[in-house]
Amino acid sequence: MPLPSATLPAPPSQLRQSYHPDCGAAINSHFTLELHASFVCLNAAIYLYRDDVALKHFSWIFARRSLAHSDWAQGLMRLQNQRGGRLNFQDIRKPGSDN
Structure with missing residues (x-):
């Protein structure tokens, strides 16, 4: 016998x-x-890793910061989902060039 819909919890979203x-x-x-x-x-990080720039040891600093920012963004997305919010992805601008 199925339960009445009033007793079922709503989906988290x-x-x-x-x-x-x-x-x-x-x-x-x-x-x-x-x-x-x-x-x-x-x-x-990718720019500093190039052979003609020769700052490979600095590139890992930026690579780690990139990972940290990405992890923080994923944590915020998880929070938004847990609280029942909607993820609204906006266009992310391409990083500027120095040429």
């Missing part, structure tokens, strides 16, 4: 207890900025 929409928008904006920072650091 529909629960939004005490979660203001502005908070969700701020978290979406912040993880977009974190992803952009990750791409900028990764771009710097």
Whole structure:
């Protein structure tokens, strides 16, 4: 015998207890900025690793920072999902060039 629908809990994505929409928008904006920072650091790491630049030891610093920014963005996305918010991915700008 199936349970009445009133006794079944709602799926986690529909629960939004005490979660203001502005908070969700701020978290979406912040993880977009974190992803952009990750791409900028990764771009710097790849540039510094080139043979004609010869700063390979500095490249690992930027590679680690890129990973840290990426991990932080993933944590914010997990938080957004746990609280019932919606992930809103925005365009991430390409890092600028110095040419």
